[in-house]
Amino acid sequence: MQALTNRSRAVSRKPLTFMESLYLPAILKGMLITFSHIFKKNPTVRYPEEKRPFSPVFRGLHVLNRDEEGRENCTACGLCAVACPAEAITMEGAERMEGEEHLYREEKYAAKYEINMLRCIFCGLCEEACPKDAIYLSETFAPANFTRKGFIYGKEELLIPHPIEEPEAFAKAKGLNKEA
Amino acid sequence: MSLLQLDILLLIEKLVLIVIIVLASLGIALYTTFAERKVAAILQDRPGPERAGPLGLLQPFADGLKLVMKEEIIPGNANKALFILGPALAMTAALMTCAVIPWSSQVELFGRKIDLQIADINIGILYVFGVVSLGVYGIMIGGWASNNKFSLMAALRGASQAISYELAMGLSLIAVLMLGGSLSLKTLVDQQMAPGYLWNIAYQPLGFLIFFVCALAECNRTPFDLPEAESELNFGYHQEYSSMKLGFYLFSEYVNMIMSSAVMACLFFGGYDIPFLDEKTLPVNLAAVLGLGALLTKIVLFLFLFMWIRWTIPRFRYDQLMNLGWKKLIPLALVNMLLTGIFILMKQEGTWQTITGFFK
Amino acid sequence: MSIIQILFYLLSGLAVFAALMVLLSKNPVHSVLWLIVVFFAISGHYIMLNAQFLAIVNLIVYAGAIMVLFLFVIMLMNLNSSAEPGKHIWMKLAGVVAGGCFLIMLVSLASQAPEMTNKTVQMKEGNIGLIKELGKVLFSDFVLPFELTSALFLSAMVGAVVLGKKDSTQ
Numbered sequence: 003m004q005a006l007t008n009r010s011r012a013v014s015r016k017p018l019t020f021m022e023s024l025y026l027p028a029i030l031k032g033m034l035i036t037f038s039h040i041f042k043k044n045p046t047v048r049y050p051e052e053k054r055p056f057s058p059v060f061r062g063l064h065v066l067n068r069d070e071e072g073r074e075n076c077t078a079c080g081l082c083a084v085a086c087p088a089e090a091i092t093m094e095g096a097e098r099m100e101g102e103e104h105l106y107r108e109e110k111y112a113a114k115y116e117i118n119m120l121r122c123i124f125c126g127l128c129e130e131a132c133p134k135d136a137i138y139l140s141e142t143f144a145p146a147n148f149t150r151k152g153f154i155y156g157k158e159e160l161l162i163p164h165p166i167e168e169p170e171a172f173a174k175a176k177g178l179n180k181e182a
Numbered sequence: 183m184s185l186l187q188l189d190i191l192l193l194i195e196k197l198v199l200i201v202i203i204v205l206a207s208l209g210i211a212l213y214t215t216f217a218e219r220k221v222a223a224i225l226q227d228r229p230g231p232e233r234a235g236p237l238g239l240l241q242p243f244a245d246g247l248k249l250v251m252k253e254e255i256i257p258g259n260a261n262k263a264l265f266i267l268g269p270a271l272a273m274t275a276a277l278m279t280c281a282v283i284p285w286s287s288q289v290e291l292f293g294r295k296i297d298l299q300i301a302d303i304n305i306g307i308l309y310v311f312g313v314v315s316l317g318v319y320g321i322m323i324g325g326w327a328s329n330n331k332f333s334l335m336a337a338l339r340g341a342s343q344a345i346s347y348e349l350a351m352g353l354s355l356i357a358v359l360m361l362g363g364s365l366s367l368k369t370l371v372d373q374q375m376a377p378g379y380l381w382n383i384a385y386q387p388l389g390f391l392i393f394f395v396c397a398l399a400e401c402n403r404t405p406f407d408l409p410e411a412e413s414e415l416n417f418g419y420h421q422e423y424s425s426m427k428l429g430f431y432l433f434s435e436y437v438n439m440i441m442s443s444a445v446m447a448c449l450f451f452g453g454y455d456i457p458f459l460d461e462k463t464l465p466v467n468l469a470a471v472l473g474l475g476a477l478l479t480k481i482v483l484f485l486f487l488f489m490w491i492r493w494t495i496p497r498f499r500y501d502q503l504m505n506l507g508w509k510k511l512i513p514l515a516l517v518n519m520l521l522t523g524i525f526i527l528m529k530q531e532g533t534w535q536t537i538t539g540f541f542k
Numbered sequence: 543m544s545i546i547q548i549l550f551y552l553l554s555g556l557a558v559f560a561a562l563m564v565l566l567s568k569n570p571v572h573s574v575l576w577l578i579v580v581f582f583a584i585s586g587h588y589i590m591l592n593a594q595f596l597a598i599v600n601l602i603v604y605a606g607a608i609m610v611l612f613l614f615v616i617m618l619m620n621l622n623s624s625a626e627p628g629k630h631i632w633m634k635l636a637g638v639v640a641g642g643c644f645l646i647m648l649v650s651l652a653s654q655a656p657e658m659t660n661k662t663v664q665m666k667e668g669n670i671g672l673i674k675e676l677g678k679v680l681f682s683d684f685v686l687p688f689e690l691t692s693a694l695f696l697s698a699m700v701g702a703v704v705l706g707k708k709d710s711t712q
Contacts (some may be wrong), residue, residue: 033490165374316606
């Protein structure tokens with residue numbers, strides 16, 4: 003049988019020789035190895051202060067997108083909810099009224115849009131299913147919370163900041179959004 | 183006996199000394215737990231605890247607070263009195279050792295010469311042995327009173343290990359005592375300080391090795407931490423303990439480490455002796471402070487050695503442990519003792535007389 | 543009363559009380575632990591007689607080693623009051639009579655012995671209990687019994703090794 007790694011070695015069952023049964027040479031060797039580790043660089047990333055860069059294909063928290071005038075893209079078509087294998091997405095649609103054209107891009111919009119982050123497996127299928135480019139997976143992940151309720155993200159958590167009213171926050175969110 | 187002519191000043195002096203030494207050893211033990219985690223981290227390429235306070239220096243207090251705040255559980259079928267007695271005994275036995283250790287030479291305060299040693303009794307080192315053999319009861323009583331088979335097995339292991347290694351320890355010690363001709367730790371240290379004499383490690387390297395291995399076993403340190411083998415005994419003799427009772431058990435291990443380091447420093451490494459320096463030329467108080475510093479340095483080095491070994495070597499199997507103790511260390515210690523005796527005789531009577539003396 | 547007397551009565555009281563508790567406690571483990579207390583009290587007496595070596599050896603050997611083995615056995619057998627075999631009333635009576643006779647003998651012997659009449663215990667006098675003097679006496683006046691004892695121990699050790707060795711014929 004081929005060995006799985008080239009580092010594996012068969013266990014020797016031979017009785018110890020006298021030198022081996024003194025244990026001391028082997029112990030000293032081991033202690034030198036551990037001592038040499040004192041001078042090695044430690045690879046720890048001290049998390050809240052430094053963050054490891056995410057890979058460009060990282061799939062994190064969802065973002066509901068707006069167009070350049072700040073109108074919501076989502077039309078509450080429900081394709082993302084259907085595509086979701088974990089059934090984490092629920093939504094309620096509503097019709098756009100007169101005078102709301104500056105808020106929503108199409109005639110229909112999502113009055114309620116919730117993602118349960120405890121159910122979500124961050125597969126990104128919602129992102130692929132969306133015909134309106136309304137949902138994206140960003141490069142952040144859900145912070146810890148004390149209650150389960152806190153992990154059900156509604157529209158106010160998911161929506162990207164308004165590009166005209168809060169340009170800095172929008173730019174920041176765009177920066178985290180890999181597609182943008 | 184000074185106990186009987188009640189010298190009030192002496193009494194106060196000794197009481198103050200006792201309080202200082204006990205508090206100091208507890209404080210050092212507190213930071214030894216921190217050092218253990220830090221050393222482990224450094225040897226494993228990690229930063230270790232560094233969040234509590236600057237550089238993580240408040241970590242031991244955070245740990246202690248956590249232990250105190252935890253729920254105190256006494257198992258239903260446990261023997262309540264003995265269950266509480268166990269950790270108390272372990273801690274008492276660990277702290278009692280510090281009474282005979284000479285922490286430094288004399289200091290002069292308010293016109294009084296004060297020995298920095300609580301009691302210079304003439305059976306010094308035997309007292310240490312007596313107290314160590316008491317420490318076994320802390321483990322045994324705790325393990326038995328928990329009414330748990332794993333605890334009991336761990337306690338039996340711990341006790342038999344301690345008793346087995348105490349023999350080899352005593353035998354390796356006899357060679358040192360033969361060199362020094364006294365049981366008092368202070369006398370032994372003073373002899374190593376005398377000009378023209380090297381530290382005992384120069385005469386007794388084998389004896390030191392045996393003593394050190396036995397000290398590891400007595401403190402239940404890796405590679406001999408069988409009473410705490412979590413992979414086979416869940417958690418060992420303190421499995422049922424929680425809160426500060428558990429803390430006492432864990433803490434007494436560190437106090438034991440400090441005390442055995444101090445004893446080793448006194449027996450083999452000249453105690454509060456500073457190498458290449460004649461303390462007699464210095465003012466009394468300065469010499470005492472420097473001596474204390476020297477002893478503490480030696481203790482810290484030993485503690486590092488203890489930790490270094492812990493994070494390097496895996497645990498011995500129980501039969502290997504017993505084989506090592508009874509079949510290797512005890513014969514070695516006996517041979518060491520015999521050789522030392524022969525050399526001492528040769529030095530006293532001359533080589534030729536010794537050899538002919540055997541055939542008379 | 544001087545301090546030494548207070549200490550003496552304290553230690554004696556402790557010793558007697560602990561000895562009684564050895565007999566009276568129902569749990570054998572408690573008995574063993576009380577016996578250890580007795581050893582401690584007796585060691586205290588040794589120290590007051592200036593026999594420090596004897597005191598500490600008493601602790602190391604009896605309290606530190608032998609009693610641990612006792613505890614081993616008792617803990618592993620898990621003795622309790624229900625496992626205790628019932629003794630016949632005549633057996634108990636015979637035990638009481640025999641023990642009582644022995645006690646009377648001891649008391650009368652001790653009170654009649656000429657060296658012990660009209661003598662109080664000499665506290666903190668003599669240094670025979672100190673290790674230096676003890677060593678000198680052991681290796682000069684009592685060298686024969688000392689060596690005989692060591693030969694006895696050696697033979698016991700050899701016996702233990704022979705018993706403990708695996709039987710290769712099986």
